[in-house]
Amino acid sequence: MIEDYTEKMSNELMHLNKDDQVYMKKMVAYIGAKAYFYDDEALGEQLYNMVCDLKVAEKEGIRAVDYFGKDPRAMVDQVLAELPRRSLGSYAGLVFILGVILVGMRYLMDFTWMMPLKIQPLTYVVFLLNFLVFSQFIMWLWSKQSYGEMKWSWAIFISVISLTVFLNIVRLFSIYFGYIGSLFLSDGWAISLAVLVLLGFAVMAYRSRDRLMTSLLVMGLTFLVTGCWIRFVNPETANVLRWLLPLIGLVLFLIVFRLQRKGKAI
Template identity: 25%
Template structure:
C-alpha cells in the first residue's frame, strides 16, 4: 500500500474510535510524526496504521486504548522509532519541500513588479533558516505532547508568549531579506519573468493535483494565480504603462489587498471544513 493510501485509510479509520480512544491515539500519531521527520515515511505510516487497526479491534471487544496499549504510549513509540534508521533521502526531501515551498511563496509576490532583481542567494539562506525553525518546531511539539507542566500560565499570557516567540522566530527571515545581499541576483523582467511565473504555475499545479486532500491548499492556489497574473500584466507592454499612473497603482495595490483578503477567508473556510469533517 502506498504511503498516501495509508494516510487516507488512517484518516477514515480514526472516525470509528470513541472520544477517549481517539484522543489517546491522535496524541500517539502526532508524537510519532513529529519525531520521525528524517525516517522512512512508509514505515512510520505502516506502524501507525497497524496500531490503529489493533485499537479499533480492541474497542470492538470492549477494551480501551489504555487497557490495550498501557499508560505509556510514548515508551511504545520511542521503542519503535529507535528501530527505524535515519533516512538520508527523507531529510533531502524535507529540505527540498521547505526551501522549494518558501521560494515559490516568495518569488510570485516579488514578480508582481518589474525593475528589481530577484536575489536567489537570499531566498536560499532564508529557506534554510525556515527549515531549521521547522525542525525545532517539530521537536518542541513532540516534546510537549506527553509533557505534563508543573506550572500554569493565564491563557492570555500564554497566547502572548506564543505570539512573542513567533515574532522572534520569524523576524530573522525578514531581516535576511532586508540586510543580506548575495551575488546570485537575476533580473526577471520581460519574457524571462513570464516564463518563470508559468513554470511556477506548472510545478505548483502538478504538486496540487497530486495532493490527497486539496482543501487546505486551495487558498494558496488562488493567491498564486492572482499574483502570477499581476506579474504577467506588469511584463506585457500594453499593460505596463498603467503602473506608471496613479489610478493604475491604486488598482494594483487594490488587487493585492483583495488577494490577501481572499486568502484569509478561504483559509478560514477550509480549516473550518477540515475540523468539521474530522469530528
C-alpha cells in the same frame, strides 16, 4: 502514499472513543517532530495499523492505555526503533522538494508585492533553512502542549513570538545581505518565470495527488494573477489588489483543502 494512510487513519480515529482518540493524537503529536527522519510510508502504515488494532481491542473492552501502555511516548519510541530510517539520499530529496516548494511560493509572493522584481538567491536559502528549524521547533512545542506539559496559551504565545523572530531574521538578512548575487527581472521575464513556477506546482500536484499541494497550487495561481494584474493598472488600484487578492487566495486555499478532505471521507 503517506497521504493515503493519513486519510485512512483520520477516518478510523473517528470510530474510537474520546479517551482513545486523545491517546492516539498524543502519539501522533510526539511523532511529528521525528517524522522527517523515518521512512514516511512505513511510518504511515504502522500508525494506521495501530489505530485499526485499537479499534478491534475496543470491541473487547480494552482501552488504549491498557493496550499500548500508560506512556504514549514510550510506545512511540519503541515503534520508531523498529522502523527503517530515511537514507541520506531520501532525506536530501525531501529537503530538495520542500525547498523547491518554499522557494517557489516565496518567489510568487515577491512577484506579487515587489516591483520591479528582484531575485535574492541568498535570501531564499536563509528562508528555507529558517523554515526547517522553525517547523521542527513548532512540532516539538505542540507535542509538549499535547501532553499537558505546557499550557495552551503559552504554546500560542511562544508560537507567535517564534514566527515573528523567523520572519524578522529573513527580513533583516534580505535588507543587509540580500543584494549579494541579486538580479532584477523585467516584467516580461518575471511573468514568464512565475508561469513556469506555477506549471511546476501543477505537475507536482498532479503527480502527488496531495490535497496540500493542490491547495498551494490554488494560492500560487492567486499570486500569479495578482502579480500580473498590478503590472497593468494604476498604482492606487495595485496597492489594493496586492493585499486583497492574496487574502482571497488564502481563503480559497483553506476552502479547497477542507473540501478535498471531505471529498475523501465520503
